[in-house]
Amino acid sequence: MTVHTYSIGDLSRDFDVTPRTIRFYEDRGLLAPERRGQNRVYSPRDRTRLKLILRGKRLGFSILEIGEILDLYDAPDGEQSQLEFFIAKIRARRENLQRQAYDLQEVLSELDEVERRCQQQLSRSANGAS
Amino acid sequence: MTVHTYSIGDLSRDFDVTPRTIRFYEDRGLLAPERRGQNRVYSPRDRTRLKLILRGKRLGFSILEIGEILDLYDAPDGEQSQLEFFIAKIRARRENLQRQAYDLQEVLSELDEVERRCQQQLSRSANGAS
DNA sequence: TCGACACTTTACGTTTACGTAAAGGACAGC
DNA sequence: GCTGTCCTTTACGTAAACGTAAAGTGTCGA
Numbered sequence: 001m002t003v004h005t006y007s008i009g010d011l012s013r014d015f016d017v018t019p020r021t022i023r024f025y026e027d028r029g030l031l032a033p034e035r036r037g038q039n040r041v042y043s044p045r046d047r048t049r050l051k052l053i054l055r056g057k058r059l060g061f062s063i064l065e066i067g068e069i070l071d072l073y074d075a076p077d078g079e080q081s082q083l084e085f086f087i088a089k090i091r092a093r094r095e096n097l098q099r100q101a102y103d104l105q106e107v108l109s110e111l112d113e114v115e116r117r118c119q120q121q122l123s124r125s126a127n128g129a130s
Numbered sequence: 131m132t133v134h135t136y137s138i139g140d141l142s143r144d145f146d147v148t149p150r151t152i153r154f155y156e157d158r159g160l161l162a163p164e165r166r167g168q169n170r171v172y173s174p175r176d177r178t179r180l181k182l183i184l185r186g187k188r189l190g191f192s193i194l195e196i197g198e199i200l201d202l203y204d205a206p207d208g209e210q211s212q213l214e215f216f217i218a219k220i221r222a223r224r225e226n227l228q229r230q231a232y233d234l235q236e237v238l239s240e241l242d243e244v245e246r247r248c249q250q251q252l253s254r255s256a257n258g259a260s
Numbered sequence: 261t262c263g264a265c266a267c268t269t270t271a272c273g274t275t276t277a278c279g280t281a282a283a284g285g286a287c288a289g290c
Numbered sequence: 291g292c293t294g295t296c297c298t299t300t301a302c303g304t305a306a307a308c309g310t311a312a313a314g315t316g317t318c319g320a
Contacts, residue, residue, distance in 0.1 A: 009266065019267085024308060038268055038315075055233050060190015062306070073240070075247050080255055083248050090245045094238060101234050103185050108227055110203070115220045117205050118213050125210055139296065149297085154278060168285080168298055192276070261320100268315070276306085285298070290291100 006042040008033075011050055025053055028063050030070060059100070069093060136172040138163075144177075145184055155183055158193050160200060189230070199223065 056066035186196035
């Protein structure tokens with residue numbers, strides 16, 4: 001029952017990033033694969049974390065921010081005060097994301113309108129042109 | 131009927147960025163204010179462009195990409211082929227943004243779940259603790 | 261045993277997006 | 291006339307996120 005593991009090359013291919021990038025994330029504390037000899041061995045959990053990291057990147061977060069978000073996924077079994085602080089952090093992050101979602105919808109609808117204007121101009125020139 | 135204008139300091143305060151940042155955007159061709167003497171004078175349109183630039187930044191786009199997006203807003207009165215190319219660019223950009231919106235919802239719902247787990251743990255410790 | 265290939269570390273290089281310091285012009289109030 | 295505030299340009303500095311080159315280890319197949 002060998003649990004599924006991945007080499008750095010596997011993940012590199014799977015997610016279309018360079019090994020250098022993956023090692024860089026490790027250097028920044030976002031990943032901590034085991035070692036077999038001197039080679040890195042990635043677990044399914046490591047793989048998931050990498051997926052989350054890349055998602056964070058697509059959303060425009062810095063490595064530091066992504067680290068904070070990843071910390072949010074590992075809910076602590078801690079004390080009450082710690083939990084409350086943790087929840088506050090989640091809420092702050094959510095407000096952040098919701099503003100981003102709002103910005104996104106703005107841009108999307110504005111692009112819609114621009115495209116509509118282009119389409120109109122196209123159909124006008126298709127009709128009225130010589 | 132002096133149309134509303136703004137100094138670099140005005141915009142700096144309004145949007146909470148440094149004058150240096152605003153000049154940098156100009157250097158990259160994203161803004162082109164007029165000059166009164168050697169001082170920059172920003173029109174309402176310039177102000178709007180700056181707002182769009184900062185929105186693009188919040189969405190994680192690079193200055194170059196933001197420039198492309200801004201170009202999209204100024205629909206050309208051009209030829210048919212140019213218009214079609216333009217529409218294709220808009221669509222590509224929209225696909226990009228839609229993936230980003232999807233990523234965002236993923237993260238948001240996952241954060242929801244993490245918070246729910248925290249809340250449960252809080253209420254358990256509030257009831258069952260000594 | 262010899263490539264070939266995947267992996268490793270170390271370390272300097274690069275691009276982006278500004279920060280920051282230096283040095284100065286223009287005007288307002290005291 | 292001096293101080294202060296706001297603006298200007300030029301130019302070097304910097305943090306983030308890797309790229310890339312150098313030099314070496316480990317293992318597999320022919």
